[in-house]
Amino acid sequence: MSERKFHKVGRRPWEIRGTPDGAKERRRGRLPGTKRHWLKWRDVHNHKTLRRERVLADKMPLWWVLGLGAVLIATPFMSNTMIGVVSIFCIYAAINVLWTLIVGTAGISSLATLAVVGAAGYVAAACNVYLGVPWPFMLVIGPVTGLVMGAILAAPSTRLDGLYYALLTMGVAEICRVFVLQLRALTASGGAITNVDSFIPDDWFLQRPGLLLGFAGAFLLLLGALLVWRLVNSERLGMLLRVSRASREDEAFAEAIGIDFRRARLMVFLISSAALGVVGAYYAMYFGSISPQIFSLDTMLLLFAMMVIGGLGRAEGAVLGDAIVTFIDKGLIELGPPRIILVALCMIGVTIFAREGLTGARAQFRDFRKRKSGEARARRTEKGGEAMPEEATEVHDKQELYYRRFNKRLRDRLKGLITPELIDEHKRDPLGHHSDALARVLNYFRRGEMADKYVIHRMKPAEERFRIMAVSGERGRPPRVVDDREYTDIKEAYHAVFLLRVNDLMES
Amino acid sequence: MDLGLIVYALNLAAIYALMAVGISILWSSVGIINMAHGATFAVSGYAAWVVTGALKPVIATALGNSGLATLAMAGTLVGTALIAGAVCGIIIYLLAFLPIHDKPNFPVRALIITLGLNIATVQGLLWFFGPRNQGLPKIFGFGRWEVFGTRIRYDQAGTIIGAALVMALTLAWLRYSRRGLEVRAMMQNAEGAAYSGISRQATALPVLMLTGALAGMAAALLSQTIFVSPTAGVIPLVKGLTIALLGGLGSVSGALIAALLIGFLEAIIGAIPFLGQRYVLFGTFLFIIAVLIIRPRGIGGLLDDTRE
Numbered sequence: 001m002s003e004r005k006f007h008k009v010g011r012r013p014w015e016i017r018g019t020p021d022g023a024k025e026r027r028r029g030r031l032p033g034t035k036r037h038w039l040k041w042r043d044v045h046n047h048k049t050l051r052r053e054r055v056l057a058d059k060m061p062l063w064w065v066l067g068l069g070a071v072l073i074a075t076p077f078m079s080n081t082m083i084g085v086v087s088i089f090c091i092y093a094a095i096n097v098l099w100t101l102i103v104g105t106a107g108i109s110s111l112a113t114l115a116v117v118g119a120a121g122y123v124a125a126a127c128n129v130y131l132g133v134p135w136p137f138m139l140v141i142g143p144v145t146g147l148v149m150g151a152i153l154a155a156p157s158t159r160l161d162g163l164y165y166a167l168l169t170m171g172v173a174e175i176c177r178v179f180v181l182q183l184r185a186l187t188a189s190g191g192a193i194t195n196v197d198s199f200i201p202d203d204w205f206l207q208r209p210g211l212l213l214g215f216a217g218a219f220l221l222l223l224g225a226l227l228v229w230r231l232v233n234s235e236r237l238g239m240l241l242r243v244s245r246a247s248r249e250d251e252a253f254a255e256a257i258g259i260d261f262r263r264a265r266l267m268v269f270l271i272s273s274a275a276l277g278v279v280g281a282y283y284a285m286y287f288g289s290i291s292p293q294i295f296s297l298d299t300m301l302l303l304f305a306m307m308v309i310g311g312l313g314r315a316e317g318a319v320l321g322d323a324i325v326t327f328i329d330k331g332l333i334e335l336g337p338p339r340i341i342l343v344a345l346c347m348i349g350v351t352i353f354a355r356e357g358l359t360g361a362r363a364q365f366r367d368f369r370k371r372k373s374g375e376a377r378a379r380r381t382e383k384g385g386e387a388m389p390e391e392a393t394e395v396h397d398k399q400e401l402y403y404r405r406f407n408k409r410l411r412d413r414l415k416g417l418i419t420p421e422l423i424d425e426h427k428r429d430p431l432g433h434h435s436d437a438l439a440r441v442l443n444y445f446r447r448g449e450m451a452d453k454y455v456i457h458r459m460k461p462a463e464e465r466f467r468i469m470a471v472s473g474e475r476g477r478p479p480r481v482v483d484d485r486e487y488t489d490i491k492e493a494y495h496a497v498f499l500l501r502v503n504d505l506m507e508s
Numbered sequence: 509m510d511l512g513l514i515v516y517a518l519n520l521a522a523i524y525a526l527m528a529v530g531i532s533i534l535w536s537s538v539g540i541i542n543m544a545h546g547a548t549f550a551v552s553g554y555a556a557w558v559v560t561g562a563l564k565p566v567i568a569t570a571l572g573n574s575g576l577a578t579l580a581m582a583g584t585l586v587g588t589a590l591i592a593g594a595v596c597g598i599i600i601y602l603l604a605f606l607p608i609h610d611k612p613n614f615p616v617r618a619l620i621i622t623l624g625l626n627i628a629t630v631q632g633l634l635w636f637f638g639p640r641n642q643g644l645p646k647i648f649g650f651g652r653w654e655v656f657g658t659r660i661r662y663d664q665a666g667t668i669i670g671a672a673l674v675m676a677l678t679l680a681w682l683r684y685s686r687r688g689l690e691v692r693a694m695m696q697n698a699e700g701a702a703y704s705g706i707s708r709q710a711t712a713l714p715v716l717m718l719t720g721a722l723a724g725m726a727a728a729l730l731s732q733t734i735f736v737s738p739t740a741g742v743i744p745l746v747k748g749l750t751i752a753l754l755g756g757l758g759s760v761s762g763a764l765i766a767a768l769l770i771g772f773l774e775a776i777i778g779a780i781p782f783l784g785q786r787y788v789l790f791g792t793f794l795f796i797i798a799v800l801i802i803r804p805r806g807i808g809g810l811l812d813d814t815r816e
Contacts, residue, residue, distance in 0.1 A: 156797070160804050163541065167753045168800055170746075171793035178790045297742070301627060308620050337635040344628035351620045352607050 018054035083211045089326040090218035094225035094279050096307055096318035098272045104313030105233045106268040107245050108157055112169035115176045116273050118294040120145040120280030125193040125290050135197040138281040146277020150270045177295035192291035196284050214286050221282050228275045229315045240264045305347045311357025430494035445501045454497045466493040513775050519664045521771025522671030526726035527748025528763040530719035536695040536758030538712045539615050544622040545723050546745025547629035548596040552724035553736035555592035556585045557642045586728050593724025597716035605712050633738035641735035663732035674725050754796050755807050762808020
């Protein structure tokens, strides 16, 4: 068969598909030490060309690589200010990805994420400044503090939920802020710890090499947060929690099949808290200081706005929202106060129109389009049994389409022929010589499909008792009785079948 | 404890109750956690400031410097604050209720939209009016009464009496009017109310206007004690929210009890010498956390299972 050209018709997605060589054995790389594949390639067969094709079933890794790669490549060419902005974006994105893990995966509405970051940052910075602990150890002190904070915060989460827990965590953040502000040792600097040692050498601080080093660290931090996200959300813990997340009934269901979802939730919370501790230590090192501002409601709301704009509960949403809000908040700093209004308006607009933030917009649009086309199809189907254009592209045998169209026109014509006189004529003489109109109608009935075709059943041999049945159209399955009326005259039965068929015709 | 402390505590409790009852009613009937309550508070305060500033010369020329002029001033101030609050309620209805009330995740999305409204409004006020504090005319005048050997400032007495009056009117409206009956039905069981033919859209608007007006009233009364500023709404919002939660969302009596408790707690913590004003928020949150751990749905709230 020669190469045929196929046009892209209908709803087939315009996606690039690979053409694997069927003769060769397929080699797929696996992640070292695991059974996971790098990418989710799937082999399908195209039923038009009857060839094998290879599709990428999950394209998210591609988008991640493109997006993060662009950030990595573009940043070294930016101005000093913009490098700072991108670094802050990376730090905030890391915090938000971990926060998403708490809110989305674990389903705990905690607002104390920044409190954990701040506490870890403060403890690590204090150890460095007042106890002289060298900076690499801050990256150990941070997660340990985060874990402790996480354990403290997690204790009431078994008893409280939803808004009540959110309020409690907000209270914890406020308590942290007041506590820091009250410390005698810090009153001189307004509660801030300054001169924290850093992985950036002192003479590089706020210089270009130092900024680039800071950016590299922040980028690694973001990658680490994404790794934690992947390990927690997509592996066993996340799987267990997805079972129990959708509603209250699902929690009961999860419990019934032996999933200890409370423990899983707690684990996720503790893991993310420890990871947030690392971010806290890095935060203190990156800025060389840490101030009570990190506990404030405003910072928390800004980070929350990021998650909301991107899409609550998804890592890509957290990062995308971060990119937008950080750009507005830090990149357009010459706008002044209106930039916060811009952020708030973004938040309102996205929430009104999008069900799940910007990253959910595509799925939402597809749902919308499906619903609309479904409605349109239903409207058109009411007009008759003809195949619809979009259905037609999916019907393999085109003969079928013409047959349906022919049948529909025939039915429309025959409906016009049915009159009381015609029925009377049949009643008088079901088997006689008929008029042209009646002959046409009967011819149509004779040609009907076997499924649900009416037949007359003689109830006992050599006895004039009949009833009407409908054949199943399937070999081996007996016909069904249509109604319990009995006819003692075969002509009456003929006419009853005729009436049933006329009725079906008029209703089609 | 002296009488002055009690008056101070009642004063705080009156303002908190106005905010908390509004938040509580709104949550239980419509299902919105109104984070824009603080913005409503600030906007009402500014509206009252602008209108009284504009009308001051008019009233002064028409009525001179008599008691009638003070009365007219008071009427303008309270009226403007109430109307501005109600208008804010309408805006919240149009943005955070009407477009999404039948869509998925309504409570979370309404919370986010009102939060966005709050941020936008506060920043808008900051941008337009600047961060300076603005003093409103003192409608209760300056001065104090001597009662049982303690002095009660006019504004304190006026706040307590005014708030009690407004609360009583609100509760009476909820108790005796047809609309109030509908609201209470929705508070008990929104689905059942819908089956009985109570329209959610039609009920949400008056509820939002009422709670907005309550916030406006709180702003008018609090402006007698402190100044109006763009961020003035944040503290009342946080306090109102915490008190509404402490009282148990949806329980008006719980919110009133919680407002009294917190008012007294704050007055007492503020009066203890070695704690002082700086530990007020700290102490309040510790108290609330303790209560919530003992009663996870607040003082007057029932667990969802019990409610069902």
